[in-house]
Amino acid sequence: MTQLWLEFILMALFIIISGTYLSRFGDIIADKSGLGQAFIGGILIAMATSLPELVTSISSALVGAPDIAVGNAFGSNTFNLVILAFADLLQGKGPLLLRVNYSHILSGLVGVLLSALVVFSLILSHFMNFNLNVFGVGLDSIILLLTYLVSVRMIYRYDQNNPLDAKDEEKENLNSEYTLNKALLGFAACAVVIVFSGYRLTLTADQISAVTGIDQSFIGSILVAAATSLPELVATISAIRIGAYNMAVGNVFGSNIFNMTVIFFADVFYRQGVLLQDVRIVHILTATVGIVMATIILIGLFYRSRRSFMWMGWDAIAAAVVYFLGVYLLFQLGLNVI
Numbered sequence: 001m002t003q004l005w006l007e008f009i010l011m012a013l014f015i016i017i018s019g020t021y022l023s024r025f026g027d028i029i030a031d032k033s034g035l036g037q038a039f040i041g042g043i044l045i046a047m048a049t050s051l052p053e054l055v056t057s058i059s060s061a062l063v064g065a066p067d068i069a070v071g072n073a074f075g076s077n078t079f080n081l082v083i084l085a086f087a088d089l090l091q092g093k094g095p096l097l098l099r100v101n102y103s104h105i106l107s108g109l110v111g112v113l114l115s116a117l118v119v120f121s122l123i124l125s126h127f128m129n130f131n132l133n134v135f136g137v138g139l140d141s142i143i144l145l146l147t148y149l150v151s152v153r154m155i156y157r158y159d160q161n162n163p164l165d166a167k168d169e170e171k172e173n174l175n176s177e178y179t180l181n182k183a184l185l186g187f188a189a190c191a192v193v194i195v196f197s198g199y200r201l202t203l204t205a206d207q208i209s210a211v212t213g214i215d216q217s218f219i220g221s222i223l224v225a226a227a228t229s230l231p232e233l234v235a236t237i238s239a240i241r242i243g244a245y246n247m248a249v250g251n252v253f254g255s256n257i258f259n260m261t262v263i264f265f266a267d268v269f270y271r272q273g274v275l276l277q278d279v280r281i282v283h284i285l286t287a288t289v290g291i292v293m294a295t296i297i298l299i300g301l302f303y304r305s306r307r308s309f310m311w312m313g314w315d316a317i318a319a320a321v322v323y324f325l326g327v328y329l330l331f332q333l334g335l336n337v338i
Contacts, residue, residue: 001211008204012227014197015052020234022048022190025183032180046254049235050076050262051191052228055198057262060224061270065206067217068224069266070279074286075225076232077115077256081293082323083233084252087240088316095313097301099245106158107253108298110151112291114260117144118276119287125277138274141267148261201227217279218330221286229255256294282333289326293319 025048053076060069088096121140124130132139178186201224209219232255239248267275300315307314 004204004208004211008201008208008223008227011197011201011204012230014193015201015227016230016234018190018193018197018231020231022051022187022194022231025178025187025190028178028183029180029187032183046251047258048187049231049251050255050258052194052198052231053225053259054262054265055195056202056224056228057266058269059199059202060206061266061275063202063206064270064272065202065209066266066270066272066275066278067280067283068202068205068209068219069270069275070263070283071217071219071221071286072224072228073259073262073266074115074118074283074290075221076229076259077111077290078221078286078293078323078326079225079229080232080252080255080259081290081297082320083229083236084249084297085312085316085320085323086233087236087248088312090237091240091245093311095300095305095307095315096240096245096249097297097313097315098304098306100249100301101246102301103158103162104246104249104253105298105301107155107250107257108294108301110155111253111256111260112294112298113151114144114147114257115287115291115294117147118260118263119284119291121276122279122281122284122287125274126281131274131277133274136271136274137264137267138276140276141264145261145264148257151257198228217282217286218333221283221330222327256290282330285330285333286326289322293322296322 053072057069057072060066060072084096091099117140121138125140134142205219205224208214208223232251235251236248239245239251263275270278272278296315296319300313303315305314309317
């Protein structure tokens with residue numbers, strides 16, 4: 001048992017280190033290629049930091065652990081949102097959301113929409129036996145991917161037509177010596193490490209679930225999700241430290257959007273059935289917790305209250321409370337699984 005936990009921690013460390021450098025190389029690629037700020041913060045870096053979730057969920061599908069695959073996607077979303085609460089504490093006096101642009105409301109709402117689509121699909125498949133698939137891939141997963149692609153284009157066009165007001169918000173160019181080719185090679189090397197680590201992390205998590213008797217839904221939604229979301233944590237903290245608040249928030253919301261497409265790719269590689277039909281209904285709880293947290297943060301972003309407690313905005317505090325309540329409820333459900 002001790003060996004399993006040691007391997008889990010070691011693989012998590014590999015993912016943290018590689019994910020951090022992956023984010024940095026992705027940032028350099030975005031700058032060197034001349035992509036807009038939307039792709040830097042909300043799409044390219046978000047995809048880079050979400051690669052561990054993608055690899056881990058696909059690996060889970062391949063080994064026949066659908067609950068870890070879906071739990072990882074939803075759990076990462078909730079963990080990413082609680083990162084904003086932690087970032088609020090780090091950035092200094094006053095609410096973090098006062099310092100960012102209204103444009104993030106769009107990407108936040110897209111994340112809520114994608115999560116709601118999965119919840120709707122789970123309700124249809126589990127309570128109404130409404131199941132459609134195309135070559136073994138659920139129709140719901142295909143709709144999820146199409147919605148993501150349309151939304152990304154919409155966010156990109158909005159960013160082009162409504163550039164951020166904070167034009168002077170620039171990242172420290174700590175890696176100016178890197179060329180585009182070097183950054184691409186570094187990005188690829190980090191991706192290879194993440195693929196290996198993510199696969200081993202999935203196998204270890206599955207074994208821990210079997211040995212301890214703790215449900216795969218909890219293992220995937222909390223332990224695996226926290227491990228694969230640590231690159232987002234590092235990237236967000238790094239952005240906060242240099243005052244790139246829009247980059248930090250954009251990375252979180254962008255990662256949450258991309259995480260929902262992970263379900264489609266996991267469904268493609270899951271050959272024992274249709275992914276969302278075979279998972280437990282408990283994932284509705286994790287998804288709902290994420291939707292409530294995102295809604296609280298979006299309300300805070302729109303309302304822009306200046307009130308704070310212990311340097312944190314009340315919206316960040318409320319989101320953190322909802323997260324830990326969700327963790328407790330999910331743990332209790334996991335312990336009650338026979």
